Amino acid sequence: MYATDSDELQAARAQLVSYSARLLDDGLAVGRAGNMSVRVGDVVAITPSGISYADMRPADVCLLTLAGTEFPAGPEFPDGTELPAGTAPGNQETPSTETPMHLAIYAATSARAVVHTHSPEVIALSASREELPAIHYAITGLGGPVRVAPYVRFGSAGLAAAAVHALDGRQAVILRNHGAVTYGRDLAQAYERAVLLEWLARTYRLALSYGEPAILSDEALDEVAAETSRRRYGERRGGRS
Numbered sequence: 505m506y507a508t509d510s511d512e513l514q515a516a517r518a519q520l521v522s523y524s525a526r527l528l529d530d531g532l533a534v535g536r537a538g539n540m541s542v543r544v545g546d547v548v549a550i551t552p553s554g555i556s557y558a559d560m561r562p563a564d565v566c567l568l569t570l571a572g573t574e575f576p577a578g579p580e581f582p583d584g585t586e587l588p589a590g591t592a593p594g595n596q597e598t599p600s601t602e603t604p605m606h607l608a609i610y611a612a613t614s615a616r617a618v619v620h621t622h623s624p625e626v627i628a629l630s631a632s633r634e635e636l637p638a639i640h641y642a643i644t645g646l647g648g649p650v651r652v653a654p655y656v657r658f659g660s661a662g663l664a665a666a667a668v669h670a671l672d673g674r675q676a677v678i679l680r681n682h683g684a685v686t687y688g689r690d691l692a693q694a695y696e697r698a699v700l701l702e703w704l705a706r707t708y709r710l711a712l713s714y715g716e717p718a719i720l721s722d723e724a725l726d727e728v729a730a731e732t733s734r735r736r737y738g739e740r741r742g743g744r745s
């Protein structure tokens with residue numbers, strides 16, 4: 505069990521506030537759109553709904569228990585139980601409307617942080633494409649070509665199920681006519697992937713303006729992934745701390 509006032513959770517709440525501000529600065533969302541969360545043990549710290557990023561304080565970040573360890577959706581769909589009042593002093597906020605999607609991703613993957621954006625390039629792509637193809641080898645950082653999940657209403661269990669399904673073998677998914685979701689081993693990595701995804705979508709749109717772009721083959725992507733992990737292994741062996 506994790507104490508709800510643990511240093512780790514307090515740090516997660518502060519980090520969520522600072523990354524939420526970056527979401528607007530980096531053009532990944534407007535207004536109060538987008539949301540993000542961090543998992544600490546069986547507790548999920550998630551941004552509140554209906555509060556502007558400018559006004560958000562660490563104490564406003566909501567804490568939920570991660571109920572259920574298995575996905576798929578259905579009656580067993582995992583939903584969050586809010587921690588009892590008093591465990592998060594002064595917190596009167598309502599958790600993000602996309603809480604079901606965040607919890608489903610934690611249940612189905614190794615995610616330790618989830619970032620949901622309403623970034624314009626991926627939304628534009630989602631309206632007319634089934635996936636973001638491999639226009640650049642950096643897409644291996646997201647697990648490969650990124651699928652577009654079918655449209656389902658925001659905040660619904662159906663959207664959570666569609667996102668998890670399209671995430672299979674990937675660390676990013678595009679939500680049709682809605683936005684995108686990325687996850688990572690921590691908030692920094694999940695956020696970095698959201699920025700990368702938006703950059704890849706923009707790059708693809710630019711490439712389309714010249715005609716039909718060349719797309720990297722699965723073999724080429726496998727080679728990049730193998731080389732990336734070989735170099736990481738070499739760095740570790742080289743004694744980098």
Ligand SMILES: [Zn+2]
Pocket residue numbers: 537538602620621622658682683
């Ligand atoms: Zn959304």
